[in-house]
Amino acid sequence: MATLPSSPTAATPSAASFSPPLALVKVGGEVVDDDSHRRGLARNISALVADGFDVIVVHGGGPQVTRLQERLGQKAVKVAGQRVTSADDVFAVVASLAGTVNVALCAALQQAGVRAFGCHGASAALVRTTHRPPLVVEGHGVVDYGEVGDVTAVDAALLRGLCRLGVVPVVATLGIEPATGRVLNVNGDSAAAAAAAATRADLLLLVTAVGAVRRVVGDPASRLARLDRAEARALIAAGVIGGGMIPKVQEALALLDGGVGRVAILDAHDDDAFASVARDDGARGTVLVP
């Protein structure tokens, strides 16, 4: 695999300063749930590692949280694609993300020969957050998201250090407010974007079951190979981009000025998916452009 956008880390491999290119892979819950997606993901990550990349995985687990909530007699509520988390809901969020989903993902990666090291945002305060106050969300008035955090910092040195030890960190997207010890739910795409910016990743791959931004959600043939800011804004306003695709696209576009190389939304079903995006051949997923 080759042709990455030029970046300070990838450009000058001298013996003393060489650090391998870094791929940050964000994995949605549906991908972990589905056998063939999960195996494809593991194979794609294994291929990245074989190609010399350091890899960091950040994952959500929306469907798994919702299922556990249902088993507990709780109701999942989302506004503009983001979960409202009451104090009672925190249990399901922590138990799913840092428990079942994280372990399932590590196991699948391990099976593909990847040394997956499971942890979560509260581990060594990897993902620092502040509690999100009630805020105005377009079309919804004032929304109190409850036990939800906005990321203030990601410990890039720790993540890079884990990579240097030869493991692939697999981070469940909880956040911690260190001063209070409060553990907060964080949108997976937001945490991944913050981690990509902090580590100055060469590639950010937002892996989601739907596999791309589409003009018609149910029609794979309507995939947008590239999406720029202006069009993204128009498609969100028109309701063509909705739900969980909104934070994904917004976070991805916000990163393009921030020193991250290439950002794409894609699935991992196909063994060549990640390599295709690294080649920038337009054959898979949606690549975000300014």
Ligand SMILES: Nc1ncnc2c1ncn2[C@@H]1O[C@H](COP(=O)(O)OP(=O)(O)O)[C@@H](O)[C@H]1O
């Ligand atoms: N234009 C669009 N193209 C693709 N998916 C869309 C679009 N608009 C809304 N979506 C929805 O966004 C979802 C992806 O977001 P989300 O469910 O949060 O996934 P993840 O768990 O990977 O973050 C898709 O499953 C799809 O239903």
Ligand SMILES: [Mg+2]
């Ligand atoms: Mg999502």
